[in-house]
Amino acid sequence: MPADVTWEDVLAPYPQLVRAGFRRFATYRQAALAGLTTNIVFGLLRAAVFVAVLQQRPVLAGYDVAAAITYVWLGQGLLTVVLLWGDTELSRRIRTGDVVVDLGRPWDLQAALLATDLGRAGFAVLARLVPPVVAGAVAFPFRWPTEPVTWAFFAASVLLAVVVSFGIRFLLNASAFWLLDARGVLAVWGVAGGVLSGLVVPLAWFPAWAQAALAWTPLPSLFQIPIDVFIERGNPMGALAAQAGWALLLLAFGRVVLRRGAGRLVVQGG
Amino acid sequence: MASRIRSQLSYRTSFVLDVVAQVLGQSIELVAILVVFTQVGSLGGFDRDEVVLMYALAATAFGLADLAVGQIEELPEHIRTGELDVLLLRPLGTLAQIISADVALKRLGRVAAGLAVLGYALATSGIDWTPVRVLVALTAPPVGAVIFAAVWVAANSVSFWLVDGREVANSVTYGSNFSTSYPITVYGPWLRRILCFAVPGAFVAYFPALALLGRPDPLGFPEALRYASPLVAAVAVGVAALIWRAGVRRYQGTGS
Numbered sequence: 001m002p003a004d005v006t007w008e009d010v011l012a013p014y015p016q017l018v019r020a021g022f023r024r025f026a027t028y029r030q031a032a033l034a035g036l037t038t039n040i041v042f043g044l045l046r047a048a049v050f051v052a053v054l055q056q057r058p059v060l061a062g063y064d065v066a067a068a069i070t071y072v073w074l075g076q077g078l079l080t081v082v083l084l085w086g087d088t089e090l091s092r093r094i095r096t097g098d099v100v101v102d103l104g105r106p107w108d109l110q111a112a113l114l115a116t117d118l119g120r121a122g123f124a125v126l127a128r129l130v131p132p133v134v135a136g137a138v139a140f141p142f143r144w145p146t147e148p149v150t151w152a153f154f155a156a157s158v159l160l161a162v163v164v165s166f167g168i169r170f171l172l173n174a175s176a177f178w179l180l181d182a183r184g185v186l187a188v189w190g191v192a193g194g195v196l197s198g199l200v201v202p203l204a205w206f207p208a209w210a211q212a213a214l215a216w217t218p219l220p221s222l223f224q225i226p227i228d229v230f231i232e233r234g235n236p237m238g239a240l241a242a243q244a245g246w247a248l249l250l251l252a253f254g255r256v257v258l259r260r261g262a263g264r265l266v267v268q269g270g
Numbered sequence: 271m272a273s274r275i276r277s278q279l280s281y282r283t284s285f286v287l288d289v290v291a292q293v294l295g296q297s298i299e300l301v302a303i304l305v306v307f308t309q310v311g312s313l314g315g316f317d318r319d320e321v322v323l324m325y326a327l328a329a330t331a332f333g334l335a336d337l338a339v340g341q342i343e344e345l346p347e348h349i350r351t352g353e354l355d356v357l358l359l360r361p362l363g364t365l366a367q368i369i370s371a372d373v374a375l376k377r378l379g380r381v382a383a384g385l386a387v388l389g390y391a392l393a394t395s396g397i398d399w400t401p402v403r404v405l406v407a408l409t410a411p412p413v414g415a416v417i418f419a420a421v422w423v424a425a426n427s428v429s430f431w432l433v434d435g436r437e438v439a440n441s442v443t444y445g446s447n448f449s450t451s452y453p454i455t456v457y458g459p460w461l462r463r464i465l466c467f468a469v470p471g472a473f474v475a476y477f478p479a480l481a482l483l484g485r486p487d488p489l490g491f492p493e494a495l496r497y498a499s500p501l502v503a504a505v506a507v508g509v510a511a512l513i514w515r516a517g518v519r520r521y522q523g524t525g526s
Contacts, residue, residue: 030433031437034432034435034436037437037438037441038437038440038441038444038445041442041445042445042448044461045445045448045449045457045461048456048457048458048461049306049456051456052313052314052452052455053306053309053310053313056309056310056311056312056313057310060309061309183287184285184286184287184288184290184291187288187291187292188287188290188294190291190295191291191294191295191298192294194298195298195301195302200301200302201301201302205306205309206308207305207308
């Protein structure tokens, strides 16, 4: 860092990137509205299946009907906030070679992409999380937090879920440094990630061995933990600590992979 | 030279992973069903093997429909880019041109996944085979595929009216794939009416499965409905064709 450049100068771009990420997605309001239709249709169908399941047993692994329905609507809402699918920008720029320009800019590429992603997630909270939750809460029995502090825990948990998801997506996209085309990797993640992170069925309903195996992965941090924090199931502090641990680990690993990949890129000639 | 071979191998990896993703994508709902049945003994009045049979019928039909008309998803792109004008001018069927624009081989993954589970379900769910049931088992997947294909064409036709209709169409097409994998008894009366009569998904898996299993309908629908799927498919195709024609007639181009 040259002597006349202050830390403020170095950090200044990132809040702007957060705002830019927000505005970029806020431009496509009609697309957000259309996507909302899909979320709500699937919310209705999934809620119906869960209600049918809970007709057999009133409480299943700590979820009663209201908690299970809340699970469905929060999951549908968080889907585009946490984002499993459709983030292919970095891998595309690696394939086309444009990533060379990104690496040459006076910013930290990973931090810049994370800032943009947080802005995107911020818009998604307003446009994609709030409406399905309100729709579900109005039309069905709903489990609101009983303690006010839960709202703060939930906000922190969603933020960490976005960072963990970003960390995973960053690594998958970076596989394009070696594979050139990360579409297959991203497609497999898109489908496997949904079911293994508890988006489709709560992980607590999985067999014990599957739960034990998944507890060693960052997958529960994406949907299971934020939703459980909201419905006050389990200890929130431990859950947040696990998310924070995974967020740091994935970001650190991402840095190593980016450095290795960038080195490779130069060898190939871009 | 070596890098070129390597790059092709890399793309092949990506293709294989794409097929794997299709198979996995079709299996998500199966995993969900199996997980649910580790917790409860029945769902909507049906046991695990019966629900798996419905899932398998729906999955195979969906895979076949996806293979046949999946390209219709590109309709909004054709409209946005003005490509549709070119297609309309050619002396060939417009719909036929769109759906034959690209045969995505990776879609075979879905069909294969569906057929594998269907074979297992037919073999293990203790069906008392009669000539009629053999006929139902053989015809249900292709007839279901025709119903799905009609739903897809009709749903994607909204792009003639809405600028970005793809998501709305997806909610109908993928929504009906999801909803047909479960017995319609799990849905409330309103959803059920929509699934039976508006989007005739119940005739893809639920009614054929009742015919195969030879069990009474918990909802008390007339028994004739179990064998009505081909008729429903014919009506669905007719309705889809009308909607499609209305859309094409309404189309005026984007002016680009």
